Amino acid sequence: MVDLVVSGAYVITMDGTRRVIPDGAVAIAAGRIVAVGSSAEIEATHPGAPSLDAAGKVMMPGLIDVHAHAGHGLIKTMGMEDGDRWERICGEVYTQASPPEFWYAEARLAAMERLRFGVTCGVSLLGGGDTIMRTDDPAYGAAHCEGVAAIGTRSVVAVGPTRAPHPRTYASRDADDRAAPYPVDFERQMESCRTLIRDWHGRGTVNLALLYSVLRDEHETTMPAADYAEAVRQAKSVRAASRELGVLFTQDGHWRGSIRRAAALGLLGPDALLSHCIDIDRDEIALSAETGTRIAHNPSAIASILGRCPAIELMEAGTVVAIGSDATAPDRSADMFRHVQQAMHYHRRHFCDPSVLPPGKALEMVTIDAAEALGMADTIGSLEVGKAADLILIDMQRPHLYPVNMEPFRVAYFANGNDVDTVLVGGEILLQGGRPVRTDMAGVLADAQREAERMIARIGAEDMLGLPDGFWSRARYPETQAEGDRP
Template sequence: MEDILVTGATILTLDADRRVIPDGAMAVSGGRIVAVGPREEVEASHPVARIVDGRGKVLMPGLIDVHAHAGHGLIKSMGMTDGDAWERICGEVYTTGSTPGFWYAEARLASLERLRFGVTCGVSLLGGGDTVMRTDDPAYGDAHCRGVAEIGTRSVVAVGPTRAPHPWTYATITEDGGREVYPVDFDRQMRTCRALIDTWHGGADGRIRMALVYPVLRDEHERTMAPADYEEAIRQVGLVRALSREAKLLFTQDGHWRGSVRRAHALGLLGPDALLSHAIDLDADEIAMCAETGTRIAHNPSAVASIKGRCPAIELMEAGAVVALGSDATAPDRSSDMFRHMQQAMHYHRRHYRDASVLPVGKTLEMATIDAATALGMEAEIGSLEPGKRADAILVDMRRAHLAPANMPVHRLVAFANGNDVDTVMVDGEILLQGGRPTRVDPVAIVLEAEREAELMIARIGAEAALDIPAGWGRVRL
């Protein structure tokens, strides 16, 4: 890896002192930050081969997205006005309607989107809907991880079994376009998870890590599932959680709400290596449980869940819990642009309290950088610009009409910037985006490949009608 000096930028360090350096420089060597400080001091002590001009730009840690879904990038907007229809499409695609080619193309597209928006690290569940994972065979997860690795961003790929009862029906798409259908039980899904962990966790460059997921168990499941099936689900989640602890992996769950945190606590699932997504309408005792156990929260302010209920992110943080921002991307109406989600978070909670002083810009930025790194257990490596940490950083072009004038850089960045303002992205000191253009890959080829795979998938499951969603011209309700 080449030595790099980024010079002349306004630097938002997000270090312990939250330093903002007006005319700063950052030196990188061996993929790690070796110096951050005033430009003249760093330039004098760190002559390097490659200079990156940061004048007129803000240099900051790469953004971190703590909750998103692999696969969604080729389904976005389909059936978006009907949540049940959306989940049915996800369930079909992620069990019987997708090929490794689908997962590879979607991974490249989603990772390219993250890269373009300055998201250097993100969590991606290998599926979605009601936590339907494509874990019948390692080929699908392998294809996803290969796609991410080609783009070069950092990723935490969450895999796990579907909710009991089993077996679930999965299918392989044959060469002639037919389907070979087969039952998949819990043990087979766990074998798939272990194979993906063995192959990808840590890897050669450490940019891909694995996590484990099991669907949330809510009150409704105890009421509606057969008693034996519910007991089996409890057994299964215990096994998944035990493996996460044994392998020292992040454990995450998607869709906590209205009593499910209390249930997770009773099942022994909480802890500082647990990341609970959405967490809407929590009771006071559940907020206390998260804080007392060190459990992390992925708050997705732009998600449908945040319309149906409210994540008490402010109350959680005031209680001492770590809360980080997620996009819940890409679908059905949201992208991976973390600037958008920071702005949404501020307005979401300010409207709740009817108080414009709630969730100031500095705390909001922390939730997408250093707090997010903490939520993933990676705060010693990423999330701030400090000597010794990995050089995951972005340059945001501030010489744009909506970001001018050049004062109050933190406020200007958080309140007004968007992902397309990102000029340069580096991960481990490798420049992956420069001048807004990827350095490793051809973005047009990635988009065209994704379009082809999306068309094949739509035809395969007969979902053409899901594209015919009324725009709602002249109407205030659909």
């Protein structure tokens, strides 16, 4: 007996043949897809089953975001026009001003945003992936995982140590919300990560990944020799732990020779996901393909302004490339339709060729290719028998999506996250009619607002809430504000 039949939709399956079914349906039992076909066929095979009418909608696999940041959702836009102040705010918050309640509230907000936009699975780095991770104590990661689990979307939570040198100063908050600083070394962070993996990996909709900061050529000359040698040791240690524990290994911020360096350190492989990868060389493209390493391309990120990710060349070499939002750091949301459209324009402008990155391939990069990049293609990423019933319904009854024809083109070029009407994860309806079913959105928003205000007060950043000089009536910000790091 099936639990639910969803019928009457234009179905984009993303299966091996990329089958589309104009009047299609899926049957779901115990959270899995048990049949995919025409509405007439499925309804005849499962008469009397509970049903959901999806007429006038496009059904497709839930979208997958392969690179984003936990914590940033309560800091978005703060200080982004003032040099590297955004980075400094993140560093201060993630080490000194973010109790578990902060991580719980931000996790629920980010997961709710994903749910509303039809993103059923996403990677979330527990802090800033390049330098500061909130892994001094497992309580923070646990609070994040609990927040995601409360919403019900899937998440791959990336944890890892802050790059050498150590110790780093972190702080907990006492009953009066006063900071209590303490030193944190590499071993303590790794023990925290192992605890989180033991407690949360594979629990419900949550999985864990391990992360270590990218080592670039510049670090060998800018870091003291002893610190650089220790960073190399740590990188190898974290990578060995990812293999031992059977979790994804990821890195944030590859560029200009860093993939070559990662290869020399033995970090690459089909269970490795490298983010950004801008201005990499031809030999690095070849290394990625030869080792089966996966790439998270973030076309809307500031890094993709400062350099170019050769996603087209990587895919043509045989590398799996998927799209990440890099949300919400600091000027972009988790709306994966936005990033699909950005990716197409980004590469077409580079090649001055509108035939580059066809819309179907771009949609693959947020569904089946993204599932492959996470090592989860056996479970999610397409609508096929045996896979988890993670699917979304896009409401086509909207002026910007009309007339209703050529639906895959309409979805790729014109849809946005607010067009998502219904979301199922593991067969459970989490969003219907554009509204969450399991969780009260007003409560999630109120909790996020309260924790953001507390965080701002802790770091004394009230001045960041106004409009900066140059916001109005200028073609660009003053030079001192434009000079920043690579978020």
